[in-house]
Amino acid sequence: MIMSEHSGSAPAETPGSTPVTSPRQLVMVRPHLRDLPPRESIALPPGYAIRTYQPGDEQAWAEIMNTGIGSGWTAERVREELTGLPQFDPQGLFFITYEGRPVATACAWREHPEEREHGILHMVCALPEHRGHRFGYVVSLLVLWYFAERGFVDCRLLTDDWRLSAIKAYLDLGFQPVYFDDLHRQRWRAVGEKLGRALG
Helix, strand or coil: CCCCCCCCCCCECCCCCCCECCCCCEEEEECCCCCCCCHHHCCCCCCEEEEECCCCCHHHHHHHHCCCCCCCCCHHHHHHHHHCCCCCCHHHEEEEEECCEEEEEEEEECCCCCCCCEEEEEEEEECHHHCCCCHHHHHHHHHHHHHHHCCCCEEEEEECCCCHHHHHHHHHCCCEECCCCHHHHHHHHHHHHHHCCCCC
16 A cells, blocks of 8 residues: 555554554655666766765764764664664665765665565765755665665655655655645645645
8 A cells, every 4th residue: 555544543554564553754655666767867066976885884874864863873873773784785875975975875774674575765864064965865866776676666764844855855756745644644734835835
């Protein structure tokens, strides 16, 4: 089930998940991985480059996430919760670097190591001094290409109401809101008003 609508706290389903109660965060899904923007559409400013994970990147990843995805990230915590888990694939963690230093990132994740159909766009973030270049769009597109090349069916993500620039990028990439209940529909409607788009 791609788009579910339920009232109250009744459970809903999203791709690749078991039924859940209405989540705290907003959920989006790209129901297919066809018609993705081509790689040729990616253009980075001078000094920036793209690469995937290299051993020892945990500290750089933690530093990026501490600026926009919670706090308390350390290299050890990254190993415990991300790179040390069986569903982590080094080729699915993308960095944009500036003069060799990782400054933006997104990760191709899966709920279970054996998952081969439903991907998760995870941990999209950029250092504050390197924002404003649509790097979130770029790394998210790289994750979508990662899943498409491996035959996945769809991709989902979690986000927050206030991440307007990120939500705009996700909408531009073909992600759609998931309306779990009336409250989520109202939240999406408010987001749409701020973005000048009809949502909810």
